[in-house]
Amino acid sequence: GAVVSQHPSRVICKSGTSVKIECRSLDFQATTMFWYRQFPKQSLMLMATSNEGSKATYEQGVEKDKFLINHASLTLSTLTVTSAHPEDSSFYICSASSANTEAFFGQGTRLTVV
C-alpha cells in the first residue's frame, strides 16, 4: 500500500504556543487529505477534509481558527494547533487519498499540552 508519513510522532508544548503537524504522502499524489482527532479509548473524529490548493472543509464544531489546515501541495498537508491548551491534548491522525481511492493513514501524533 501507499505510504503516508506523519511528523512528529510525539510533541509536548507549553500552553499558549502553537504546534505544527505534517502529513506527507511519500509515493503518491494525495489530492485529498483528512485530519482526525482521537480521544483516549474513543473512535476517530473527522476534523476536516482538505483538497490540494483549496481551503479545508471543517466538520461541525471544529474551530477553523484554532486548527489551521494547509494543503499547499499534492504531497503535504499541515495541521497547526494555535494557542494550544491542555484540552487540545489528543492523538491526531492524518490520512491521504488520490483520485477517489481509499485513504492511507499516517502513524499519528500524540500532542500533550502542559
Place this chain on the structure above:
Amino acid sequence: GNSVTQMEGPVTLSEEAFLTINCTYTATGYPSLFWYVQYPGEGLQLLLKATKADDKGSNKGFEATYRKETTSFHLEKGSVQVSDSAVYFCALWNNNDMRFGAGTRLTVKP
C-alpha cells in the same frame, strides 16, 4: 449521509475462541468497506477490505464479507490469539468521504 455502526465493546475472549464483531453501514451508492486495527499507542493499520458486494476480505486469519442485502461487514476470526488484543474499527469509504465506527476493544486472555 455515510455512517457506520459498530458493535460496542469491550470484548474479552479466551485464546482460541471464535470472534465476531458486528458492523453495519448506511451509504448511498457503492461504498468500499474496511476493517482497521489499532494497537496500543499506535496509528491505524489496514486489516482487510472489500470493494464490492459479496467480496470477502481476509488477512491474518480475519475475514469479513461485504453483504449489501444486510448492509453489513462483520469481522470474524476462528481462533483468536493474545496478540490480537487491540481496538478494531469498521470503516466506509464513499464519494471521497471516510467514516469510522466507534471501535471495539478486544482483549484476549491466555
